[in-house]
Amino acid sequence: MLLHLGCVQTLVVSSPEGAEEILKKQDDVFASRPSTKAWNLLLYGSRNVGFAPYGKYWKQAKKLYVIHLLAPAKVKSFDRAREEEVSKAIEKIRLAHELSNPIDLCEVFSSFTLDVICRIVSKSFSKRHLLRELIEEGTTMFSEFNFEDYFPTLRCLDMLTGFNSKAIKIFKQWDELLDEVIKEHMNRHLNGEKDEEYLLDVLLIQANKKDDFELTKDHLKAILIEMFAGGSHTTFITIEWAMAELVQNRKVMKKLQEQFRQIRDVKHILTIENIKEITYLTCVIKETLRLHPPAPLLVPRESMQDSNVKGYRIPKGTKVVINAWTINRDPNYWENPDEFYPERFMENTVDFRGNNLEYLPFGAGKRICPGINFAQSNIEIILANILYHFDWELPHGEELDMSEAAGLSARRAENLRLIPRKIDR
Numbered sequence: 001m002l003l004h005l006g007c008v009q010t011l012v013v014s015s016p017e018g019a020e021e022i023l024k025k026q027d028d029v030f031a032s033r034p035s036t037k038a039w040n041l042l043l044y045g046s047r048n049v050g051f052a053p054y055g056k057y058w059k060q061a062k063k064l065y066v067i068h069l070l071a072p073a074k075v076k077s078f079d080r081a082r083e084e085e086v087s088k089a090i091e092k093i094r095l096a097h098e099l100s101n102p103i104d105l106c107e108v109f110s111s112f113t114l115d116v117i118c119r120i121v122s123k124s125f126s127k128r129h130l131l132r133e134l135i136e137e138g139t140t141m142f143s144e145f146n147f148e149d150y151f152p153t154l155r156c157l158d159m160l161t162g163f164n165s166k167a168i169k170i171f172k173q174w175d176e177l178l179d180e181v182i183k184e185h186m187n188r189h190l191n192g193e194k195d196e197e198y199l200l201d202v203l204l205i206q207a208n209k210k211d212d213f214e215l216t217k218d219h220l221k222a223i224l225i226e227m228f229a230g231g232s233h234t235t236f237i238t239i240e241w242a243m244a245e246l247v248q249n250r251k252v253m254k255k256l257q258e259q260f261r262q263i264r265d266v267k268h269i270l271t272i273e274n275i276k277e278i279t280y281l282t283c284v285i286k287e288t289l290r291l292h293p294p295a296p297l298l299v300p301r302e303s304m305q306d307s308n309v310k311g312y313r314i315p316k317g318t319k320v321v322i323n324a325w326t327i328n329r330d331p332n333y334w335e336n337p338d339e340f341y342p343e344r345f346m347e348n349t350v351d352f353r354g355n356n357l358e359y360l361p362f363g364a365g366k367r368i369c370p371g372i373n374f375a376q377s378n379i380e381i382i383l384a385n386i387l388y389h390f391d392w393e394l395p396h397g398e399e400l401d402m403s404e405a406a407g408l409s410a411r412r413a414e415n416l417r418l419i420p421r422k423i424d425r
């Protein structure tokens with residue numbers, strides 16, 4: 001469907017065949033991103049990877065993610081940090097259980113995912129509250145309307161609506177916060193401490209290399225914001241939806257719990273090693289992401305030259321939105337598409353990695369998400385442990401609201417509140 005949203009020509013793709021055309025057959029043409037006011041204001045002129053236009057910088061920075069920051073071996077090296085953060089989350093839940101209170105799982109999962117990312121990015125990151133606030137406010141701004149993106153001649157109205165001042169305020173707070181963290185790591189480098197344990201050290205080492213990859217402080221900051229926000233937000237949204245689906249589908253929850261509870265030699269928590277054989281867990285996560293992709297419209301693309309898609313002429317500069325939410329539920333590919341049925345993934349070979357255009361939680365093609373392994377490990381370990389340690393119930397008399405909040409990231413409209421019941425061992 002070709003639309004004119006203000007001055008912006010927009011192609012909306014809602015079928016796996018259309019997605020194949022854009023993300024596979026003509027990936028070279030559609031691999032750029034449109035320029036967006038909120039991204040430019042909050043991310044140093046879109047100097048992160050996700051919003052950068054296609055080109056030399058994007059290629060080098062994406063490689064940095066794939067080879068250095070989030071390569072499988074690097075992700076594995078975070079296992080201990082991840083397991084320690086899981087222990088803390090379980091303790092938090094135990095405390096709530098002793099008080100017989102329903103627990104806000106949104107709070108537990110968002111703290112967990114942010115704590116993991118903070119631990120692996122930087123040696124010391126004390127201002128977690130501020131960080132969370134900035135991520136919330138920043139991601140909300142990405143969904144907010146502004147005049148400049150759609151009616152450039154009316155851009156001065158963004159001053160009247162408060163859009164500009166709000167973005168500038170958030171940006172300044174981010175900038176100060178990141179300055180502090182970067183300064184501290186740079187001082188450690190000056191003192192000869194140059195380990196690559198923390199991702200910020202990896203970034204600083206790359207930035208100091210004398211090669212043609214220009215990674216300025218602004219680039220570093222934009223990438224850090226991307227890791228904090230992209231690395232935590234999408235992941236906790238998924239974990240919360242998975243738990244909501246499991247509470248609604250008790251047979252599936254029970255089947256998973258039985259598999260976890262049969263594992264032998266568990267010390268304090270289930271480790272990544274303990275759960276690696278439980279393929280049903282991967283099926284549950286895949287099914288959650290099929291029904292509730294945290295980026296239901298992916299991240300928009302932009303065409304870099306005139307092209308032809310299924311007989312329609314698409315001019316250079318067209319914005320392309322892939323409706324992954326609809327594609328993931330296409331009845332031509334998915335039987336009973338609205339049903340939560342993880343077993344469907346035991347019977348097929350559909351994966352996360354953009355090979356199947358009827359399933360796009362992480363996108364596909366050149367701009368596919370580089371955080372798949374990292375996100376998957378975080379989701380698996382926390383879900384496994386909260387199901388292993390506790391049974392879960394809705395607060396008495398409450399029904400679960402499964403509606404989505406408005407906005408670009410399809411999080412739950414209401415925080416998930418459940419009562420944990422400790423199990424006898």
Ligand code: HEM
Binds near residue numbers: 232234360362368369
């Ligand atoms: C459940 C968790 C996650 C989901 C569902 C998700 C989803 C996505 C989607 C849909 C895209 C756009 C793909 C496209 O345009 O085709 C994307 C891009 C991206 N994601 Fe993720 N993501 C997740 C976790 C992460 C994590 C943990 C990180 C890093 C710490 C990350 C970093 C990125 C980056 C850097 C891009 C931009 C890639 C590019 O433009 O080349 N994501 N993600």
